[in-house]
Amino acid sequence: MVVDRAGTTRAAAGLTADSPEVAEAVSEALRNQRTRIASGLTPWSPPSALVAMPIGTGTQVDGAVVIAASTSEARRDVARTWSVIGGGAIAMLVVGSVIAVALSRWTVRPLTALTTRVRSLRASVIDRVPGASEPRPSEPRDHRATGPPEVRELARIFDAMADDVETATAAQRRLVADTAHALRNPLAAVRFRLDTLGLGLTGRALESHQKTLVEIDRLDRIVEDLLVLATAEARPAGSATGVCDVGAVLVERHDFWAGALTDAGLSASIALPSGPTRTTIAALDEDDLVRAIDVLLSNAVKYAGPAASVELGCRPEGARIDIWVADTGRGVTEAELPRVTERFFRASTGGGPGSGLGLSIARALVEGAGGELTVSAGRPAGLRVDLWIPAADVVSSAAADDQS
Structure with missing residues (x-):
């Protein structure tokens, strides 16, 4: 127009x-x-x-x-272009979904196999350990509510298996403790009867009798060590309720072992920190510290070798007290050093008698007080064992006593 x-x-x-x-x-x-x-x-x-x-x-x-x-032709062109774009997007979505499904199945396949293996392992634990299948209270686990179903199932089965393993470990400790406790009386009776029997023996029979007594004594020590180890491992970490003066304990044990150290050809020294005695008050029962120190000194007497020197010492290190027993004897090879605290492990350099439980007992006693036991090579030779014990807060306790 x-x-x-x-x-x-x-x-x-x-x-x-x-x-x-x-x-x-x-x-x-x-x-x-x-x-x-x-x-x-x-x-x-x-x-x-x-x-x-x-x-x-x-x-x-x-x-x-x-x-x-x-606008008809233009609208048709736009619709055609949009259809091509939409079709391409759908095709890419389908291809991406197929790839995602394939990758997820490839990723989840090991989880599924692991879940099956864990379930089988848990079933074997339940069959072998009475009471392992019984549920026990535990902390809430939020990871069960999120994540893919396979991962959630694996987490659930793993948590249940962890509970069963803890129950089985506790049952094993109870079994060791009960067995060791049950063996003490029969061993004592056998030792008494052997002592009585030995009164009338002479010659080679008496020699065999004495060897038997040595084996009975060794077996008795092993049973005693197993009982102590099981009792120490049953304590939760940080459960120690007593305190002790580390310096006084070291001085007393140094005097006690002086004769044995001298007989073994060892020279002993003690290193204590200068200053108030309260700086060496540890949050550990005195009996436990004495037993741990005795284990370390006994090992030095048995394995350090003649002409070696042994040093006992302690010093405060922040919130902990470092207690050490170091010798310049034969020591332990570098390959065997990480294993010396394992149960029944005997180093190749140790030729004396022993059960291989001493350092395991010391570690369990220290860890029961919330501490740590470390083993390192001595300088220039030998072996050094450090007991890191939490320090007791005696200053605030003394202030509270003064106020009361």
């Missing part, structure tokens, strides 16, 4: 001025306003769009031209 400045139709093909849309477009064009064409087109846009253009020079408007442009 073409109109003059008065709005009179001069030519028209398919458009009439009676249409409100056309009339509005003509009015805007005669006011020298061009039709604002939409910047985007969608498949659901109107089938046609009116375009009005003023005719004239500068600000002088002599008429206007209005065109009804069809």
